[in-house]
Amino acid sequence: MAVLSTRIETFPLRQHFTISRGTKTETIVVTAEIAADGVRGLGECGPNARYDETPDSVVAQIKSLTADIANGLNREALQGLLPPGAARNALDCALWDFEAKRTGQPAWKIANLDNPKSVQTAFTLSADSPEAMARDAGANADRPLLKLKLTGDEDLARVRAVHDAAPNAQLIVDANEAWDADIYSRTVPHFATLGVALIEQPFPEGQDGGLRQLERPIPVCADESFRDASSVPGLVGKYDVVNIKLDKTGGLTEALKAAATARQSGFEVMVGCMVSTSLAMAPAFLVAQEARFVDLDGPLLLAKDRESPIPIFGSTVMPPRQDLWG
Numbered sequence: 001m002a003v004l005s006t007r008i009e010t011f012p013l014r015q016h017f018t019i020s021r022g023t024k025t026e027t028i029v030v031t032a033e034i035a036a037d038g039v040r041g042l043g044e045c046g047p048n049a050r051y052d053e054t055p056d057s058v059v060a061q062i063k064s065l066t067a068d069i070a071n072g073l074n075r076e077a078l079q080g081l082l083p084p085g086a087a088r089n090a091l092d093c094a095l096w097d098f099e100a101k102r103t104g105q106p107a108w109k110i111a112n113l114d115n116p117k118s119v120q121t122a123f124t125l126s127a128d129s130p131e132a133m134a135r136d137a138g139a140n141a142d143r144p145l146l147k148l149k150l151t152g153d154e155d156l157a158r159v160r161a162v163h164d165a166a167p168n169a170q171l172i173v174d175a176n177e178a179w180d181a182d183i184y185s186r187t188v189p190h191f192a193t194l195g196v197a198l199i200e201q202p203f204p205e206g207q208d209g210g211l212r213q214l215e216r217p218i219p220v221c222a223d224e225s226f227r228d229a230s231s232v233p234g235l236v237g238k239y240d241v242v243n244i245k246l247d248k249t250g251g252l253t254e255a256l257k258a259a260a261t262a263r264q265s266g267f268e269v270m271v272g273c274m275v276s277t278s279l280a281m282a283p284a285f286l287v288a289q290e291a292r293f294v295d296l297d298g299p300l301l302l303a304k305d306r307e308s309p310i311p312i313f314g315s316t317v318m319p320p321r322q323d324l325w326g
Contacts, residue, residue: 002036002098004069006062006090008055011277012303018127019149019176021050027275027302030058032090034069034098041098042325043283045086046247046274050224053086061087075253084228084250092251093283093325100326107326108286111256116319119288122147122172122295123315130154130161141166143315145197147295152178156187163194172293174200177224181210191218198241198270198293201225211238221270221293228254229261236265243270243295244287252283259287268292275301278310282325285310285317 012026027046034041047053061082065073068081075095082088100107108116125136127149137146146169148162159173171194179187179202188199201223203211208225221241225231228249235242242262249255259269270293271284281296288294296317299305311318320326 001070002034002072004062004066005033005035006059007031007033008059011305013275013301014303016126017124017275017301019151019174021176024275028055029276029280030055030062030086030090031279032062032094034091034094036098037102039098039102041094041096041101042279043090043093043095043097043251044276044279045090045093046276046280047086048247048274051085051248058085058087058090061085062091065091075251079250079253082250084248084254086247088250088254089246090251092253093246093280096252096283097325100322106322107252107283111252111286113286113289116286116289118316118318119285119291119294119296120144120315121297121300121312121317122293123297123300124149124295125162127151127158130157133158134161134165137162137165137169141169143169145170145172145293145315147172147174147200147297150175150178152180152183155179155183156190159187159191159194159196167195169195170197171195172198172200172221172295174223175202177201177204179203181214184214188215188218200243200270208238216240219268223272229258232258232261232265232267235267239267241268241270241292243272244291245272245274246280246284246287247274252286255284255287259290270295272296273298277302277306278308278320279306279325281310281317282320285320286326288317 122145219240222239223243226242271288271291272295276298
């Protein structure tokens with residue numbers, strides 16, 4: 001009989017991390033563990049206030065399925081018992097890990113995927129003054145892809161400063177819903193000469209219909225406006241790329257389905273993450289194998305990661321070790 005347990009864990013960051021919605025100096029994650037017969041399966045999620053999640057609410061959701069796990073709950077049945085979100089992500093990934101360790105088959109093989117290869121991740125620069133972001137960019141100028149957190153004010157100055165400090169890097173700019181049509185129209189025409197390859201979630205979810213009328217000389221990516229496969233039809237004509245995060249889809253099972261659905265509808269795929277540890281990166285790494293953009297830099301933002309962390313050399317993310325996950 002499988003035993004389910006959860007724990008709330010706190011990981012301090014290397015430095016403060018600011019986006020349009022606020023600043024943090026640590027990240028709080030919830031870890032789910034499924035254990036039976038000496039086998040442990042682990043999954044991690046990042047509760048997000050943007051989706052009305054707290055660590056305690058996520059723990060309560062996970063614990064509500066204690067009896068189901070004891071009775072042999074599988075991934076397919078889980079999809080109908082919890083909604084997309086952090087709690088289902090932790091449980092889904094723990095079930096994947098448990099099956100991989102119990103059967104001796106890696107998760108990528110269970111999922112009928114190819115043997116995973118290394119990927120290049122973006123490295124995120126926290127929103128700050130143009131001068132401060134230029135300093136951070138200069139310190140990371142050898143990275144091929146930098147992601148800039150923006151806030152709506154001084155954003156063009158920020159992008160120019162980063163481009164000047166790291167002229168060879170491609171840039172992703174992420175407004176986290178902080179722009180309106182006026183900011184977009186004044187700012188985006190300048191981006192083509194500043195190395196910007198992607199614009200992420202410029203407008204608030206539910207207020208992004210105007211993207212259908214605006215020119216998109218640079219691909220626009222849905223993050224907050226995209227949750228899971230069911231989100232795809234409503235994004236057609238507004239976005240070019242969708243950002244798949246397992247904490248939004250509710251786990252690897254739905255993330256793989258969402259990626260396939262998005263591609264079938266003509267979208268390119270980005271794979272992203274919350275500020276989280278290597279345990280959260282490992283399942284997302286499988287989805288990243290066919291992604292156009294990869295943003296799995298969560299561990300690079302931490303002062304201390306998990307034991308047996310996912311290997312990252314510069315911006316190159318290597319396959320995770322099986323003693324970490326999968």
